[in-house]
Amino acid sequence: MNYRINCIFCFLLIVVTGCKKLIDVPGPENLTESTDVFKSDASAVSAVTGIYSKAMSSAVSFLNGGITIYTGLSADELIQNETNSTVQEFFINSLQPSNSLLRKDLWVRAYDLIYQTNACIEGLKSSKSLTEATRNQLLGESYFLRAFLYFYMVNLFGDLPLIITTDYTTNATLPRTNATIVRSRIKADLINALNLLIPSYPSPDRARANKWTVSAMLAKVYLYDDNWQEVESAASAVINSGSYSLEKDLTHVFLYTSNESIFQMMPVAQGYNTTEGNQFIPSRTFAVPAYSLSNYLLGVFEPGDKRVINWIGSQSAGGVLYSFPYKYKLKADFSASFVLREYYVVLRLAEQYLIRAEARANLGNLPGAIQDLDTVRYRAGLSLIDSSINKTDLLVAIQKERQTELFTEWGNRWFDLKRTKQADLVLKNRKLGWNATDTLYPIPGAERLLNPNLTQNDGYN
Structure with a gap:
């Protein structure tokens, strides 16, 4: 298995070049040993913010449009109009383990980033010279990022190697870990992050994680586990924090100044706003x-x-x-007048209202669920929900609202179909060649050649 292990700490420092707005500190130079990287607050900040930068450094990759585009094609949101057979496999639900995008943009890119978070977690935990506030902030961010990466990986692939160290000799031959165990690790990392982070953002424009970022992600993780009480608690913490509000003008929602954004990622390539x-x-x-x-x-x-x-x-x-x-309005602009105006929105307040609505409905609090659903509908200019609606119909209305509010955002439609066990029922009538086993992507064949302990998902060779 290829985890890109060479010169990891040099790499962490190199990728932050040119991202001063994100990190607000100068990048350290000529530091190649892990002990050097985590000796000073400034160089440690550079190492962790390098993860964010690397995630956004190449077009259409795991955390930079890839999840939205590929799962949008796999579900019933997007249609591919170009003749690209490799992309077409996602659209016709005939993914092959040999698909180069599956391996390069999803699997390899995700594990590259996971390895970097592991390196930072180890370095931060062993450092004796960082200030406590900086260490806690960076360690919390690293735990959040690792959980965030694994959340999408486990929902795309199911069982997968759970790599939480930089011991590449062991990692290279790890078998797949049961998805339930991976999910437990995700929650443990998020709880660690929640205990370490504070409500204040460590950088401008909400482009790094804070306490409410973690709470919002926990609400989403608990949603996928049907853990309704915890969903309601985590989403309420964000909604009631007073830090966010729905943008009344829908054209402002995806601007980098949006007060609806809980967490967004800053594009780093010159001339680019968002990849999407x-x-x-x-x-x-x-x-x-x-x-x-x-x-x-x-x-x-x-x-x-x-x-x-x-x-x-x-x-x-x-x-x-x-x-x-057309949520994002800007294409690449390589002119001298280029101005960065749109960040890549990851978590936003409207989703938290819909998450809490679903939890409240399942907990029997129908008036509370209706109120949350109506909050989103009112902003969209729609009529409010009939207060006499029953639980079954209300849950259907919530899923419909998720489909229209969160379309082409971070694979929400694809994952909603799967977690509500509707994927086979819906997609077999909409997608040519659909099979029930298509809800999980195949393990890349090249990775199985590198690591013979990797098994394949059902329905693939």
């Missing part, structure tokens, strides 16, 4: 979008929904009208 904006917005007038929205998704929106006119773009090409995701 660059991928989804057509390259020129009358050009066919690389990806368009499916009729299944478009048909879910109610008449008068403000999200349609604000978050969905349209373009005619060859006599066909295409609709495309």
Whole structure:
């Protein structure tokens, strides 16, 4: 298994070059030993913020548009309009273990980042020279990032190697760990982070994790476990913190100044705002979008929904009208006038309301669930929910609202179909060649050649 182990600490420092707005400290120079990296607060900050920077350093990769695009194709959100057979495998649910994007953009990229978080956790825990506040902040961020990475990996692949050290000799031959154990580690890391972090953000623009970032992620993790009481508690902590508010203007939600953002990632490549904006917005007038929205998704929106006119773009090409995701408004701009205006939104307040609504409904608090659901619907310009609605219909309404509010965001539709056990029922009638085993992606074949202890998911060779 390829975990990119060479010169990890040099690499951590190199990737932060040019990200002064994110880290607000100069990057240390000529430090190659792990003991040197974690001797000073400044160099330790550079090492941890290097993880964020690396995650955003290449187009369409694990944490930089890849999860949204590939799972949007696998579900019923996106249609691929370009003739790229490697991408097409995601769309027609015929992923091959040999798929280069599956390995490069998802598996390898994720484990690269996991290895970096492990290196930082080890270095921070062993350091005796950092100030307590800096050590706690950086260790909390590292625990959060590792949990965040594993959350998406386990939901994409199921059982997978649980690597929590930098012992590459052992890691290279680790078998897959049961997904239940991986999920337990995710929760343990998030609880560690929650105990270490404070409400204040350590950098401008909410581009690094704070206490509420972790609470928001915990709410999502508990949601996937149907742990309704913990979901309600974690989401309420964020909502009641007073730190966030829904943007009344939908065009402001995905700007880097949005007060709705709980956690967002700063683009680092010169000339780029978000990868998703660059991928989804057509390259020129009358050009066919690389990806368009499916009729299944478009048909879910109610008449008068403000999200349609604000978050969905349209373009005619060859006599066909295409609709495309337009939450992010900016493509790459390499002119001298380039200004970074959009960050990549990861966690936002509207999702927390919907998460809490689902928890409250399952706990029998229907009025509270309706209130949370109506908070999101009111912003979208929609009528409020009938207060006499029963629990079953309310849960259906919540899932529908998740589909329209969170479309093409971080694989929410794909994962919602799976966690509610609706994937096979819905997609077998919508996707050509669908099989029930398609809910998990295959383990990359090249990784299995490197590590013979890796087994394959059902339905794949």
